[in-house]
Amino acid sequence: MSMDTIRNSFDGDSSVLSWETWNQIKHTERFVFLSSVLFVLLFSYTFGRAPVISDVFQGYHGLAMTILIWSIFALGFNLLLGQTGLLSFGHAMFFGTASYAAALFAIHVYNEPLLVVLVGTLAAVTLGVVAALILLRLHTVYFSIVALAIAQFLYFLAREPLVEVTKGINGLDIPRAPLLGLVELEHEYSGLVGTLLVNNLYIFIGAFFVAVVALITRIRKSPYGLIFKAIRENETRTAFVGLDVWRYKFAAFILSAAIVGLAGGLMAVNTQFAGVERLYWSVSGDIVVMTVLGGLGTLAGPVIGTFVFFYFKGIVNGFPTLGNYWLLLLALSFTAVVWAYPDGIWGMLTDFTAALRDPKELLSNARQRISDLVSTGGDR
Amino acid sequence: MALLETRGLTKEFGGLTALDGVDIAVEEGELVSLIGPNGAGKSTLINTITGQLSPTAGDVTYAGTDLVGMKPFEIAQLGVGRSFQTASILPELTVRENIQVASFAAEHGSFRVNFLRRRDSFDAVQEQTNEILETIDLDSKADMDAQSLPYGDKRRLEVAIGLATDPDLLFMDEPTAGMSPTETEMTVDLIGDLLTDWGMTIFLVEHDMDIVFDVSDRIFTLHQGQLIARGTPEEIREHPAVREAYLGGGDGA
Numbered sequence: 001m002s003m004d005t006i007r008n009s010f011d012g013d014s015s016v017l018s019w020e021t022w023n024q025i026k027h028t029e030r031f032v033f034l035s036s037v038l039f040v041l042l043f044s045y046t047f048g049r050a051p052v053i054s055d056v057f058q059g060y061h062g063l064a065m066t067i068l069i070w071s072i073f074a075l076g077f078n079l080l081l082g083q084t085g086l087l088s089f090g091h092a093m094f095f096g097t098a099s100y101a102a103a104l105f106a107i108h109v110y111n112e113p114l115l116v117v118l119v120g121t122l123a124a125v126t127l128g129v130v131a132a133l134i135l136l137r138l139h140t141v142y143f144s145i146v147a148l149a150i151a152q153f154l155y156f157l158a159r160e161p162l163v164e165v166t167k168g169i170n171g172l173d174i175p176r177a178p179l180l181g182l183v184e185l186e187h188e189y190s191g192l193v194g195t196l197l198v199n200n201l202y203i204f205i206g207a208f209f210v211a212v213v214a215l216i217t218r219i220r221k222s223p224y225g226l227i228f229k230a231i232r233e234n235e236t237r238t239a240f241v242g243l244d245v246w247r248y249k250f251a252a253f254i255l256s257a258a259i260v261g262l263a264g265g266l267m268a269v270n271t272q273f274a275g276v277e278r279l280y281w282s283v284s285g286d287i288v289v290m291t292v293l294g295g296l297g298t299l300a301g302p303v304i305g306t307f308v309f310f311y312f313k314g315i316v317n318g319f320p321t322l323g324n325y326w327l328l329l330l331a332l333s334f335t336a337v338v339w340a341y342p343d344g345i346w347g348m349l350t351d352f353t354a355a356l357r358d359p360k361e362l363l364s365n366a367r368q369r370i371s372d373l374v375s376t377g378g379d380r
Numbered sequence: 381m382a383l384l385e386t387r388g389l390t391k392e393f394g395g396l397t398a399l400d401g402v403d404i405a406v407e408e409g410e411l412v413s414l415i416g417p418n419g420a421g422k423s424t425l426i427n428t429i430t431g432q433l434s435p436t437a438g439d440v441t442y443a444g445t446d447l448v449g450m451k452p453f454e455i456a457q458l459g460v461g462r463s464f465q466t467a468s469i470l471p472e473l474t475v476r477e478n479i480q481v482a483s484f485a486a487e488h489g490s491f492r493v494n495f496l497r498r499r500d501s502f503d504a505v506q507e508q509t510n511e512i513l514e515t516i517d518l519d520s521k522a523d524m525d526a527q528s529l530p531y532g533d534k535r536r537l538e539v540a541i542g543l544a545t546d547p548d549l550l551f552m553d554e555p556t557a558g559m560s561p562t563e564t565e566m567t568v569d570l571i572g573d574l575l576t577d578w579g580m581t582i583f584l585v586e587h588d589m590d591i592v593f594d595v596s597d598r599i600f601t602l603h604q605g606q607l608i609a610r611g612t613p614e615e616i617r618e619h620p621a622v623r624e625a626y627l628g629g630g631d632g633a
């Protein structure tokens with residue numbers, strides 16, 4: 001098949017370069033991997049330090065790490081909503097529970113960042129099994145609402161009855177511990193490495209980000225990627241070809257919980273803290289906004305959505321006067337983007353690049369969109 | 381023993397009896413057709429056998445297994461495939477992917493842990509998908525989104541998905557509805573191939589009487605949920621109750 005030969009020629013050595021080969025290349029695993037590495041290498045610098053952008057951005061290295069972690073969260077959430085079509089309004093349960101488990105393990109058992117993150121992930125998986133057994137009996141809006149109810153239940157549980165364990169609204173503080181007992185996470189580099197990566201903590205988080213992107217790319221290219229989409233498109237048909245839809249949904253749910261749990265564990269390590277607010281319903285809501293805004297079901301979408309969300313929250317928020325309206329501004333942009341581009345910002349960008357190659361396509365796309373909006377009354 | 385057998389199969393929707401004590405038997409390798417006017421209960425019979433609906437009363441056995449209470453995916457895994465009356469495809473997936481989903485189910489069973497392996501490395505699945513694409517003559521449109529196919533092609537894709545599950549017994553609910561004459565002819569040829577080359581058993585619901593009388597080994601006639609006649613095409617053509625209920629009075633048809 002010609003597609004394979006093109007892929008192979010990229011994996012080997014490519015001499016032809018056209019839009020068509022580019023379309024093939026950008027979907028190869030190697031390209032996605034290299035892009036995510038490059039992104040991590042340049043992200044903190046361009047976002048937090050580069051003098052070329054603006055001094056408003058100066059000193060946002062910490063925010064860069066927060067964004068990487070929330071991107072992992074959004075990628076895990078998207079696996080469920082974007083790929084499989086299950087909308088959970090309670091994903092804070094995995095983020096918050098993993099954070100607590102990580103902190104408790106670090107405080108009471110053993111404080112080693114890798115192990116701590118692993119324990120957080122496992123806690124989320126365990127919770128995922130229980131939640132899935134309840135939630136996968138429910139459909140559509142009941143699934144979403146009961147997910148929210150479970151997360152809120154855990155929030156109140158952590159806040160009051162378990163106050164001895166969780167320290168309630170004060171939360172748990174974790175001392176900083178070296179990686180594998182050797183590597184200080186806060187060690188700062190000098191020179192080029194220092195400029196780009198700053199410290200070991202950023203490298204630690206960045207490595208997990210790259211690993212999660214690689215894992216999700218692989219899942220998308222596996223039979224699961226296809227079967228998840230089939231379930232999203234037409235559950236009845238998928239069952240009638242002989243697939244156990246329940247088990248595949250269960251798998252999607254657990255994989256999603258694991259990735260979100262990883263983000264929760266990383267958050268505990270990053271902030272040296274675990275608190276009840278990570279279980280709060282607004283966390284579940286924020287992740288829906290980020291994922292949908294960036295582009296459901298895509299790989300880059302959730303990352304872009306997370307970035308834009310934090311740009312508003314962390315940076316527009318700091319602008320004089322305008323800053324007070326950051327949430328309103330975000331809501332307006334959200335509505336505008338999703339109304340015109342159901343595939344989010346990433347859908348908008350791919351549309352534009354397609355248009356750059358072929359202006360005629362831009363015109364026909366625009367026409368199509370307008371006629372869609374008119375015919376559906378814009379309620380897509 | 382018959383491959384498929386129903387005994388006293390009854391399905392009620394509230395006060396409406398859509399199936400009323402239906403007894404049928406389908407032998408391995410034959411093509412049986414089910415005819416009957418709109419609302420006779422033809423689709424309901426298929427739905428009840430394949431697990432989409434559970435019967436109010438009665439038994440269904442397939443190759444000695446009791447199907448009542450089994451889930452649709454389990455029945456499909458036993459080798460019972462179906463194509464739906466209204467095209468039930470996966471709209472945002474490509475034509476190839478639509479077929480591939482069914483091929484994975486046929487090759488790997490109802491569930492398998494393989495999310496770390498790329499799907500293009502499963503050669504048997506790729507081969508089967510390509511074979512179906514060729515058989516149903518959709519290979520030139522393999523990379524189109526299913527939703528952008530013209531209506532007749534969607535109908536063909538519907539049949540292709542059913543085929544890709546690699547069934548021993550295939551239910552086809554009005555496969556030619558909405559097809560052009562050429563596509564209809566192709567589908568009739570395909571049905572012939574499925575019987576002779578693929579060794580399938582086919583249960584066909586079809587409104588086009590020329591096709592039914594042409595391809596069927598035996599014909600069942602359903603009327604208001606009751607089986608009013610069964611027999612060879614010749615017998616059904618002459619059957620007074622059938623002429624009365626379905627072929628439109630004494631003469632005609």
Ligand SMILES: Nc1ncnc2c1ncn2[C@@H]1O[C@H](COP(=O)(O)OP(=O)(O)OP(=O)(O)O)[C@@H](O)[C@H]1O
Pocket residue numbers: 393396398416417418419420421422423424425465
């Ligand atoms: N899920 C359902 N709930 C309630 N009534 C139903 C349901 N499915 C079918 N019916 C009713 O049962 C009767 C038989 O319907 P069915 O679809 O089996 O007919 P059919 O023979 O397939 O007709 P057609 O030739 O129009 O496809 C009809 O009166 C229909 O309205």
Ligand SMILES: [Mg+2]
Pocket residue numbers: 422423424465553
């Ligand atoms: Mg019908």
